[in-house]
Amino acid sequence: MKKNLYHLIFFIGTLSYAQGTVEAEIDTLFKYQFKSLKDTHQKKILIDKGHNTIYSIPSGEATAREMFRIIETDGFEVRFTNQKLDSTYLSQVNPDLLIVHGMPNNKTILKNGDKEEILYTSPLKNIEVESIAKYVNNGGSLLLFLSHFPGGSGALPLLEAFSVKFRDGYAYHNQYHTTKKKGICGHFRMNTSNGMLNLNHPLFTSSIDKKTIPTSVRFYCGAAIFRNPEDEILPFPNNTVNYTKTTTSKIRMEETSNDYAGMIGFEYGKGRVIICTDQGIFRSLNLFIENEKIAVTIHDPETDNAGLLVNTLRWLTKLQ
Template sequence: MRYFALILIFLSLHQTMRTQGTVEAEFDTIFNFQFASLKNTHQKKILIDEGHNTIYSLPYGRQTAREMLRIMEEDGFQLQFSNRKLDSITLKEYSPDILIIHGMPNDKTVLTDGDKKEILYKSPLNENEIMGIGKYVFEGGSLFLFLSHFPGGSGALPLLEAFKVKFRDGYAFHPNSLGHKGGLCSHFTMSSENKMINLDHPLFAENNWENLSPGTIKFLCGAAVFRNPEDTILPFPNNTVNFSPTTDGTADIEEYSDAYAGMIGFEFGKGRVVICTDQGIFRSLDLLIDDEKIPVTIHDPECDNAALLVNSIRWLGKLKP
């Protein structure tokens, strides 16, 4: 294992307060998901964005997603990384079957005038990129978009609006699924039995890959997203709460909903889109918090997140058994 320290917004939401701190983590280098590969049966290509402020723009970004990247390559997908703008020119040149954007916080600019300070937030995606990605999907491409709880998805809002997706830019909470140490950013254990895995979604129902139906999914601290009921892949329980951050560091209840989800998938024109609001759902990290090791999450022995990944990329790649 390799150890490193992350400075991040660690959600220790006791009552309504958020705190920041240093969280130690280690890369998992051992887990190796075994499955019947489709290698040499297709020539599908995946383009991964590392030009914007995604996880892959960080020096250790690829290491944190080691198993996710390995599984996609093992399944026969050709991976390419790009640090270019995601406009129509770039997408036409690479011509990927799947575009992956993994994390999308806003860009932050600090303006100062004497003693006065103002912070401006702006999406990293410009208008040409929003139009280019929308056109790419409408004409047959697929988008795999990972967001996170605040502030890890804020920069994707213009893109989400283009796909008619509603995103609650806060923290998803349900009293039956408390976060770490009782925090208000829930850790969900999902299954079809508790109606938090929708096996009727085409991502599962249309393909039925052998031994790849996930029994349990771990979803650790994410945000709420919704579109149409039939789009839901990982629904949250009824009466899930969105806690919205405020400027003074507290978290307010914005609304309750029975329609929230942590992962959705839908067709858009000739293309397909999957959006997941847990940025770590397929990453290979162990967070070390208060002498407790928390797997995040693909290598967690108590979950089938790797099987969910294979189902997702095959559905986005329009592969058939």
């Protein structure tokens, strides 16, 4: 697909991202060109903003500007909700796809004399976890974005419900790091040559527009998940390291695996699930980190994240 990348951007100040707070601006003019399915279906997408997702703040939707333009262009009806995601509400709205985009843990300070401890809990109630799983089992679909503890791992109970194992630190591999400064936060350019783009997944083999199938995907600073090998859409390379901070932050724990992935997709009952551990993979941000400007990420001129989004939406809503 032809990409048009423009340089007119809107400054949005600072943004909490991965391991710290950085300056960020919104790319406003990148426009992915593809053949739309508008007026050929009546698929509905429900987007959660009631559990402190990225859309719970005023600028959240703007940071995913191009993602929402693609959703609208392809003919999807979108509804945001602050409601509890229980069976009653999900049955009432009856969406084809539920999107939960980032979910920090709730944080409570516990005091005992001179000592303080932090209690982390999921924003999701048990009834919501059960209701979402049943919704998918009965034919709905879920697109879930998560990342590092505690800023993006609040839906851990939902992962456990779908038998997904989660390493909510930082996935890193020195051989494939794509930025000048190397650290515990891995930056990957994923393609078939390096084994990090699985075009044999049904997400791509069922594609109704082969021109939208990505040849390369940019993946920044994600966590690691795994379920079954056949579920992997964006597998990490062998010997990927998961770095996890300890409670004192003075040392870090390291774990290496050949089975990690950054994005997986699978069928569950009559429904479908895709989980991604890079919350910025479809967002329209430029981040400024140590004098380096990083496109995060859908407008990156060297990769096809927008094509990945088109196929993700169509596969989850069973248009392909």
